[in-house]
Amino acid sequence: xxxxxxxxxxxxxxDWASAGGSVFAAVVALTLARDAGRVKIQAICGVxxxxxxxMNPTTLASIMVTNIGExxxxxxxxxxxxxxxxxxxxxxxxxSPTEFCDQLLRVLNDGEQSHFGFLLDSDSNWVxxxxxxxxxxxxxxxxxxxxxxxxxxSLKLKPEKQLLDEIAKRMKAKKIAQ
Numbered sequence: 355x356x357x358x359x360x361x362x363x364x365x366x367x368x369d370w371a372s373a374g375g376s377v378f379a380a381v382v383a384l385t386l387a388r389d390a391g392r393v394k395i396q397a398i399c400g401v402x403x404x405x406x407x408x409m410n411p412t413t414l415a416s417i418m419v420t421n422i423g424e425x426x427x428x429x430x431x432x433x434x435x436x437x438x439x440x441x442x443x444x445x446x447x448x449x450s451p452t453e454f455c456d457q458l459l460r461v462l463n464d465g466e467q468s469h470f471g472f473l474l475d476s477d478s479n480w481v482x483x484x485x486x487x488x489x490x491x492x493x494x495x496x497x498x499x500x501x502x503x504x505x506x507x508s509l510k511l512k513p514e515k516q517l518l519d520e521i522a523k524r525m526k527a528k529k530i531a532q
Contacts, residue, residue, distance in 0.1 A: 360503060361477075377411065380466050383393060383486060384479045389426075392423075392424050392507060393421065393423055393426075393427040393503060393505060393507055394421070394422045394423030394425075395419060395421065395422070395423075395427070395445045395501060395503070395507075396419075396420045396422045397417065397418065397419045397420070397501050397509055398416070398417070398418050398511070398514070399415075399416070399417045399418075399499045399511055399512075399513040399514065399517060400412060400415075400416060400513060400514030400516055401414070401416065401474065401514070401520060402414050402416040402471070402509075404454065404471070405425070409520050412473065412524060413455055413473075413475070413480065414416060414473060415472045415473075415474055415480070415481045416420045416469065416470070416471045416472075416476060416519055417432060417469070417470040417471075417500055417501075418468075418469050418470075419468045419469075419470075419500060420460070420462075420465070420466070420467045421462040421463060421464055421465065421466055421467075422462065422465075424464050426461050426463045426464070427461075427462055427504065427505055427507075428457065428458075428460065428461055428462070428503065428504040428505045429458055429462070429468060429501060429502070429503060429504075430457070430458060430503060430504045431445055431446075431458065431500050431502040432445065432446040432448070432469070432500070432501055432502070432531070433445050433446075433499070433500040433502060434446065434480065434484065434496070434497070434499055434500075435496075435500065436484070436488065436493045436494070436496050436497040436498070437492070437493060437496055437521035438492050440466070441496075442487070443448070443461075443524050444480070444483075445446060446470070446471060446472075446480050448499040454469070454471030454473070455469070455470050455471050455472065456468045456469055456497065459474050459504070464517070466499065472518045474520060479522060481517070481524070482518060482524060483525070484497065484521050484524075485520075485521045485522075485523070485524020485528060486524065486528050488525050491522075492521070492524055494518055494521060494525070497512075497513060497518065498510050498511065498512055498513075498522070499511055499513060501512055521531075
């Protein structure tokens with residue numbers, strides 16, 4: 355071993371333990387501070403059937419967003435992406451609220467939900483558009499829905515299989531029509 359290495363004063367084990375504890379405490383404090391400022395979102399994207407009194411069952415493409423944290427937030431946009439190398443991007447246009455679709459920019463407090471539902475039997479919604487726009491199975495497999503919040507955070511999710519099957523059915527119908 356080199357002489358200069360053995361001549362160094364490495365300190366006691368207590369000094370090393372104290373330094374390690376200080377670094378650990380700083381990392382924990384920074385992690386907790388970062389998490390305190392974040393919103394906690396849970397979301398699903400799939401096909402749901404709405405039933406009610408005096409109402410025929412209605413099948414919807416449904417995006418349900420729930421605030422599972424203490425910090426309130428607003429949903430500013432719902433975006434769509436697909437493609438492996440050349441990505442295509444889009445946004446779901448949401449106007450005034452309907453019986454199936456809430457409005458954007460509504461404050462969601464702890465435990466509150468917002469639902470964005472779109473009739474599947476319509477040829478003018480985003481599900482029909484994706485079915486016409488997708489060119490192959492790669493587009494379908496890379497399809498993602500992103501929930502954007504007003505604080506700059508976002509949550510990207512993969513739609514459930516039943517919704518992907520619905521889009522695939524529209525892709526096949528487009529190929530047959532061509």
